[in-house]
Amino acid sequence: MNLLKCWKNHFNNFRLSQKMLFVYFLIFGAFSTISIAAMQTTLAIYDNKIYENSLQELFYFVNTIENELDNIEKSSSSIAIDYEIQKQLTNMMSMSNKQEYLLNMSSFRSQLLNEALGNESIMNIIYTDRNGVELNVGEKYVALPEDIYRTILEKADEAKGGFVYIEPTLEFPYLVSGRDIKEHIDYSLDYLGTLIFINDINVIFERNYEFLKSGQKNICVFSNNEIVYENDGEYFKDIPSITDEQGYRIINIKHKKYFMCYLKSEKTEWTFVNLFPYTNIFMLNSIIRMLMLVGFFVLFITAYFAMKKLSLYITAPLEKLTKSMQIIERGEFEQAKLYLDKVEALSEVGILKKDFLIMIDEVMTLIHENYEKQIILKDTQYRALQAQINPHFLYNTLNSINWMIKSNENEDASRMILSLGTLLRVALSSNTVSTVLEELELVEDYIFIQKFRYGKRVEFIIKKCSGLELFKIPSMSIQPLVENAIFYGVENSLQPCTIKIKLDKEEDYLNIIVSDNGMGMEDDLLEKVKNFQVKTTGNGIGLKNIKERLTLLFCEDFKLQIQSKIGEGTMIKMTIPTYRSDFNV
Template sequence: MRKRWDQWVERFRNTSLARKMMVVYAAIFGILCGITLLAMQVTLSIYDGQLYQKSLEELNFFTERVDGELKKVEELSFDLAMDYEIQNQLSVIKSAKNKAEYSFQMSKLRSRLTTEALSAELVSEFIYTDKFLTRYEVGKRYVELPVGIYDSLLEKFDKAKGAYVYENPTEEFPYLVSGRDIRKHIDASLDYLGSLIFVSDIRVLIEKHLNQLKTDVSSLCVTSDSGLIYQSEDGLYEKIRQVLPESDYEIINLEGRKYFLCQLTSAETGWTYVNMFPYSSIYFMNTMVRYCLIGGFLVLFVAAMLILKRLSTAITRPLNRLTDSIQIVEAGEFQKAKEYLEGEKRGDEAGILTQEFRIMLDKIMVLIHENYEKQILLKDTQYRALQAQINPHFLYNTLNSINWMIRSGKNEEASEMLISLGDLLRAAFRKEQLATVLEELELARHYIDIQKVRYRRRAEFLVEAEGDLEAYHVPRMILQPLVENSINHGVDNSLNKCRILVRVKENEEAQTMTLEVEDDGPGMTEEELETVRNFTMVPKGNGIGLKNIRERLNLIFSDAVFEITSQPGKGTVVRIEIPKYGGK
């Protein structure tokens, strides 16, 4: 094992620098992806637990609503049993001395019970009995009460001495039968005056609140010590009775499918409520998020490896070119070796080494060429420094806008912005120092497309172009910063919608190209305008300053015009006029 490890270390030591970087990058990125996926898995697991708890809370809420309805039935029985008018009528009936008076009072009692039964939402039928001769049944629907249940309930009435009692529904008789004896309270004698029995359709009572369970595809069954009370579909209880969990909730396998099952026992009635629904119906999106995250990280890992491969190649390329140049020097071709390294202008160690090697070649070459080469190097180095300042700032601002869109939940608009950003970066990251006027205008258009998403209600963008824009060249990245400057100082400081006009025009007579960016924002006072013109005003944000643009223009065009005009309340205009450069 030790020998194999030493072989791998030796192979890694002798491999190319680019491959070493790829291995290191892959290891670091893989570890980060693994940690991120693990964190997301833990987060989603916690979220699963919250969903389980939420389902149980919904079942608890449903149970409380059903218990509340049953409580109303109990309260109704108490109110009728304690009603003074009913107590008085029953007292008169009990002491009636002739049949006419008895019949009259019984008719009044029946009329009262009929009125109460018709207005009682949860009770299908009222039954009054004196346990001997009289039994009245009134209500919205007649239900034939089994003799066994009737006799059992009357026995419980005797034992309860006026308290509320009930018989649990069963699968054979799915009705809640409840009630109490009516005891005489008007004289506190507690004499027996009769019994009230209520018959309630438990299916109607439960289904009244079944929509409280938010999952549309859920199945519910209710059981008691007496057996099944209710089931939302035939055969449900027989399916799940063998797999009922001991805990409050559990994921079960039933007929080859996964179901989430939660159960709750009511403290009021002792009934057990069991709610079951397909696992995928509520956790489908959660599962999809897991798969999408894994797939996304795999795609990201592959994309990152491709990018890192290009990056490592770009980093090691100067060293490879320097090696090739040294081999050219060995053949005595100093000028050719120097020309071979012309494109390498970097500030890192490889760049410094390359630069020192070129200086060594300069000292070997003729002194007359030395001064000329230094001037070229100075000018090119200044431009590279400016360009290195531009790209990171611009990319940072754009990515910050995309981040803002994603945080706001505007994913479609963020996607459009990312597409525009890709087009923009392809154009902005080209290596040439100059671009055609058309390319520079297209670069600004891509930037405007990005900002349209962000400032759709606060800014209006117009672009005007005239002339042969493909024939002439301008320094790359000078138009887009002007648009960004108008947004920062015009749109962001305006209370009303701001209009930004980008105008590019070829002046055939003057043999010049004019680039203008105009906004109708708040403008500037003379004092503010003077600070901008002499570049003493601190730029807003981290964008490319106007001084930066002017210096880049001066590096290439000695007679470039760079003007800034502004009036308070009327906006600001930045105009650049440069000689035609390039041409057909």
């Protein structure tokens, strides 16, 4: 809540053009966020469709491979149960003449050759019987390793006429399959020999690539983490292990991103993997994403500068009007009028500007009409205030000088006359402002005169700080405070009295404190003194004089405090600003 309030205060302090740009940021930012989110959602759905299509393509491919393997199984089965072949092999098994046996074997060879030539994936068909006679036919001879030959014979024997196969390996990349031929004519199931098919797995895969529509096809087939087939060994040695039945992943191989789609065959339990560069299929999506982001960024920057220029165009008259008002605050009315252009407009700002110019003219007229009157009035006020200097002090001082002369105290009389002359010169001067240092020197002259009158009844202590010549106050401001201290502290006390004058600086203010340890005042009298309600000579008239002149000079930026307590004395504290030292009244 406090954070929201803080942001609200910051927003309120913005200029109008900044507020317009801020609102633009919010609106366009929300629009951009929603648009980008919608685009990302749409492209994500499209990506999922691509993933599903890729998996579907691989599914068709696997089914086709399984059908190819089924065809191999069917071919071996059709040969094994063919009536003519069964009859021929049964007769051959009963022949004791070797030449006749070989002659029939030659005929059987032709049948096997026709079968081999009819399927381009079959490299060789091998027939062997119990006598170890081996018949090898096919378009291309492939030497079958002895260990694989023995293994397929064992597996065929264990299958009792069922179809068996040995998966290709990197060392022998051919699918080896086969079955035992059992005698079915009389259902004796006697052994008539073993058929072995050698199939080129590359041919099987390559002629079915059409089901994979991606541009670059990298196929690999795994069986128990052993490679059955691969068409590019550069990639598949770095792919991670696969444990689930089907799916797709995005993987990194050699610092490049690839899309890997995989599916496990239920028939063979082989895992088929199709791997291709990510950009081959997702390039369009990547380009769309990039174009959308770049488009939004360019649109945002363009709209920002357009909005900034528009906001400045709209708010420029208001800012000029505000600047003109600030010039008015400095009292430069003519400069404020010159700052505003003369273009007439019917908009709200134009009407406001017109009324403001009218107001300036009226204020200038009023100032010119009343300026001289106010100057005369202030001058009269100053002179009237100066006229309030206590006349009793003058009478008593002259009387003291008279007695000094009669007593032949000429030097003291001379010094007193000089001090009195200084006081009268300042009181009657046309200067209404003096420095604090000049005022303090005037107080010293005043104290010199009063010491002759009161003698040991009063002691004066002055404590001052440096730099008093830099600060200005109304003339004759400190002397009346000392005069009041003498009146309330000395004349009303039977004991010797001490009057302290202390000046000290406190940040941007100067404190002038005049205190005494006399009898003090009762609360009722103190309240009357504070309100300038005491009318007798010497009682409060000097303070009112000071307050009126301080008000004319400092307005309300000063303090005049009075504290007094019976038996403890009275203190008057005047606080004036030190930063206002450049006025000339």
